[in-house]
Amino acid sequence: MTAQPRIAYAMEPDLDVAEFRHVLVESGMDRVRPINDEARLRAMLAKADLIVTARLDQPGSPLVGLARGVTDFNWACYLAEVAVCKSAQRLGVGKGLLDEARRQLGPRVSVFLASVPESAAFYERIGMTRLDHGFYFRRAE
């Protein structure tokens, strides 16, 4: 059996925009995020309250995944992205990011997100409940 790489999870409120963009591209989320608008990516990082990262636990430690959320740390958290580089998918990193996000948020906070269709089974697999009565206004641009 091949040994799985060790992954280190951390809160990185000052995550570099180039690393954020890298994970969006390498996870396949470039088709649904504004990867060519650096100012918008910077603002997405700056205004987030929760940035959890996953890095290979070795010197140089490249970023392999992240979860970014907006929260009051007391009632609710909206997770705007969970993204794992394709090279590190199906190794438990996505679940690890959600586990660390929930650990940081604590038991008083509900976690919500909107999935792309092809990842919905992942969220069900890790135990999230599908909403019957969720609503949103779609952004126009």
Ligand SMILES: CC(C)(COP(=O)(O)OP(=O)(O)OC[C@H]1O[C@@H](n2cnc3c(N)ncnc32)[C@H](O)[C@@H]1OP(=O)(O)O)[C@@H](O)C(=O)NCCC(=O)NCCS
């Ligand atoms: C969705 C995503 C975050 C999952 O991350 P991951 O690290 O590959 O997932 P994990 O390895 O932690 O998977 C946990 C479990 O879910 C399963 N799983 C992972 N992706 C799945 C998928 N797309 N469909 C069904 N099951 C999936 C795994 O097989 C694993 O099951 P197990 O408990 O039986 O071993 C990752 O594939 C990704 O970044 N995708 C592209 C971006 C995206 O769609 N993000 C979500 C929308 S915001």
